[in-house]
Amino acid sequence: MPHAVREVALALATRSADGPTLLPGPPEGPVLVLAPHPDDETIGAGGTIARHAARGDEVVVVVATSGEATTGGRIRHGSGRLAAAREAECRAACVDLGVTMAPVFCRLPDGRLGEAVDELAGALAEQGAHASVVYAPTVLDPHRDHRAANAALVRAGLRAEVLGYEVWSPAPVDVLVDVGEVWADKERALRRYATALASVDYVRAAAGLAAYRSASCGLGGVGWAEGFVRLDPATHAELVTRAGLLAWTGDGEPAGPSTDT
Structure with missing residues (x-):
């Protein structure tokens, strides 16, 4: 881990001495999900998205890539068929979460999102103009595309808080x-992603993390x-800058480490 990233991790870890706070509910919408x-939206925030949707908040899901570099499934990676299959899975997952608007697919290069930060920033600026969160x-997050997504979010210049x-x-x-x-809605949505589940059991992994998180917020685990x-x-924006995520090299790679997953 580069020194700059360690500094950011330490800064975040020492913000509160009392541990995480259980919110009474998700923040007020409208909502933009990147x-x-x-x-990614379902793994990391599927349950919270479902709560937003159930409350009637406007939820816009922007998907930067179509996941065409995924390996391990039955469809050859890098193919148009794979991208179409993953987009269909995402549409179904969003329906399971109660999201009424179809996800917005930017179709930027999977695994090379750093080459298209400005394009993604433009899409976020358009789709998230009215978002409050x-x-x-x-x-x-160590994934190169996830770091690029944060850089794009900063460049989009939105005034919404970031979770x-x-x-x-x-x-x-x-x-x-x-x-x-x-x-149950989140688990159902996760199971829509048969392509990704062929190589990683995200249902089990997400359940383990969510159960662990419940131990530190009064839910007793x-x-x-x-x-x-x-x-x-x-x-x-300050932390993204400090972590070096805005410092791109000519081949689209960030200055920090990369993860090919």
């Missing part, structure tokens, strides 16, 4: 949302909770 790939992977969700690494979350009442790193837009 998913670098089809399934944005869900995105945490700034500490960073967990996908590829646990994070020093400071707020939790009880998703017990909608857990017998419920389900999703954790988030909650940042105002200025602090999010």
Whole structure:
């Protein structure tokens, strides 16, 4: 882990000495959800999205790539058929979560999102113009596309608060949302992603993390909770900059490490 990223991790981990706070419910909408790939939105924030939808909040899901670089499934990776299959899975998952608007697919290069940060920023600026809260992977997520997504979010210049969700690494979350009442919806949505589930059991992994998170918020470890790193837009931009996520090289790679998953 580069020194700059360690500094950001330490800054986030020491913000509160009392541990994460259980929110009475999701923040007020309208809501923008940024998913670098089809399934990220459900893995990291599916239960909270379902609670937003049940409350009647407007929810817009922007999917940066179509996940065409996925391996392990029955369809050859990199093919148009695979991209179409993953988009169909995402549409079905969003319906399961109660989202009434169809997801917006940007169809940017999977695994090389750093080459298309400005394009994604433009889409976010358009789709999130009225959002009061944005869900995105945490700034500490090691996946190269997830880091690029955070850079694009900063460049979009939205004024909404950012709730960073967990996908590829646990994070020093400071707020939790009880998703017990909608857990069945999240699990159903996750099972839509048959392509990704062929290589990783995200249903089991998400359940384990949500059960663990419920142990630290008064639910006694017998419920389900999703954790988030909650940042105002200025602090999010500062941490993204400090972590070096805005420093792109000529081939589209960030200055920090990359993860090919």
